Amino acid sequence: MQDAALRLQNLAEQLVGTELPVRIRAWDGSEAGPPGAPTLVVRHRRALRRLLWKPGELGLARAWVAGDIDVDGDLYQALDLLAEFIWERADDAPSLTEKLRDPQVRAAARALLALAAPFLPPPVPREEMRRPGRLHRHTKGSDKKAISHHYDVGNDFYALVLGPSMVYSCAYWESPDSTLADAQRDKLDLIARKLDLKPGMRLLDVGCGWGSMAIHAAREYGVRVVGVTLSQEQAAFARKRIAQEGLTDRIEIRVQDYRDVRDGPYDAISSIGMAEHVGAERYLDYAHDLHALLKPGGRLLNHQIARRPQRDESAYSVDEFIDAYVFPDGELAPLGTTVGLLERAGFEVRDVESIREHYALTLRHWVANLEANWPEGVRLTSPGRARIWRLYMAASALAFEHNRIGVNQVLAVRTPEGGKSGMPLRTRQWGDMSPSGV
Structure with a gap:
């Protein structure tokens, strides 16, 4: 009888049709695979049951x-x-169902089934979010539940991962040797300058998180800010920070859906890492809502992750891991789609800046923070939750590095009738920090 690792290696290679690039260590302590390669540790044959009950x-x-x-x-x-x-299967690659038409593959699957015995359905990890079907997504209630699942996991855990800046979006790096705190400060300041914030202006920060943009805008630029979030924990944390900064007279934090904001017009709107939660079927409504909340001549800064376009957009499906464990109901769109919808809502798009490499650097710093404080991260959440975050952030860093996804700052204006946008002739005069080496 072969050791479990060698059996797993042989069966896996028959199923995928090529040699595995990693070693395997099985539950019996045996190992197989290329020497010196990273090792995939299969601690329990229950892992095989999970794959067989839910392939992919x-x-x-x-x-x-x-x-x-x-x-x-x-x-x-x-x-x-x-x-x-996992992520880079070719569009024309055969599915598992198609592969199973091959007698050799069917034999391998039967052998894997025997190795996984007893073939009982394993319990679903408690960290997985259960929710209604797709027809009920992106209602106000479902969005509030999805946001709570992601953000209400403990402010102390986020502080451990994000660092003192408490900014949960892509930083803006002057160089790879900059500190995370400096890069996040530079990102907030870049947004403030793109919006041309001035003392006395009103800023709406949609998806305000833990209040970092609101605090920076009020403290450094003298604006009055309304920040909205669906997370009770974020709002409580932000209000405490604002009080400590002595800015309660300039900043209001609301637990409120952006669709319920009725006290416009605002001079400027920032939406930083929030639009990914809106959903494709709601995005035009989102753009119309923000357009209506801006005064004529007001600017929107939409900072949003984008995916690459697909040859068949109708076949696009969300990432199962991200949807179940990280961003329930989150959806990514190609940059061109986002720009087109903003324009359909009446905005004039004036500048687009891709900062894809910056997010890879940011995520690697977040992963390093979590790994350096792993026991505390587990204590603050759960072993499963900490494992989710480590995998999701590391995989996302690679996705940005390999151009599977990107992130863009889109600056748009509610241009008044007559066409006077108020934009400078040289629109990039705000970008006096020229990133190098990334």
Whole structure:
């Protein structure tokens, strides 16, 4: 009888049709695979049951969250090596159903089934979000539940990961040697300058998080800010920070859906890392709502992650791991789609800046913060939640590095009738920090 690791390696290679680039260590302590490569640790045969009951990314995700599988070695290297089997499958690659028409593959699947015995459905990790069907997504109630799932996991945990800036979006790096705190400050200041904030202006910060943009705008630029979030924990944390800064007379934090904001017009709107939650079917409404809340001549800064366009957009599906464990109901759109919808809502798009590499650097710093404080991160949440964040941030860093996804700052204006946008002739005069080396 072969050791479990060698059997797993042989069966997996028959199923995927190529050699595995990583080693395997099985529950019996045996190992197989290329020497020196990162090791995929299969701690329990229950991991096989998860994959057989839910083939694909969601089964892998459940095994990872439950601790049934792990990586020994460089996590980034392991994910890079496994990307072609998980995220980078060619559009014309055969599905598992198609592969099972091959007698050899069917035999391998039966052998894997025997190795996984007893074939009982494993419990779903408690960190997975259950929700109604797609027809009920992006209602105010479902959005509030999804936001709470992601953000109400404890402010102390986020502080551990994000650092003192408490900014949960892509930083803006002068160089890879900059500190995370400096890069986040520079990002907030870049947005403030793109919006041309001046003392006395009113700023609406949509998806205000823990209040960092609101505080920076009020303290450094003398504006009055309304910040809205659906997270009770974020709002409580932001209000406490604002009181400590002595800015309660300039900043109001509301637990409110942006669709319920009725006290416009505002001079400027910032939406930083929030639009990914809106959903494709609601995005034009989102753009119309923000357009209506701006005064003529007012500016919107929309900072948003984008995915690459697909040859068949109708076949696009969300990432199962991200949807179940990280950003429930979150959706990414190509940049061109976002710009087009903003223009359809009446905005004049004046500037687009891609800062994809900056997010990769940011995520690597967040991963390093979590790994350096791993026992505390587990204590503040749960082992499963900490594992979710480590995997999601490391995989996302690689996705930005390899151009599978990007992030863009889109500056748009509610241009008044007559066409006087109020924009400077040289629109990039705000960008006096020229990033280098990224």
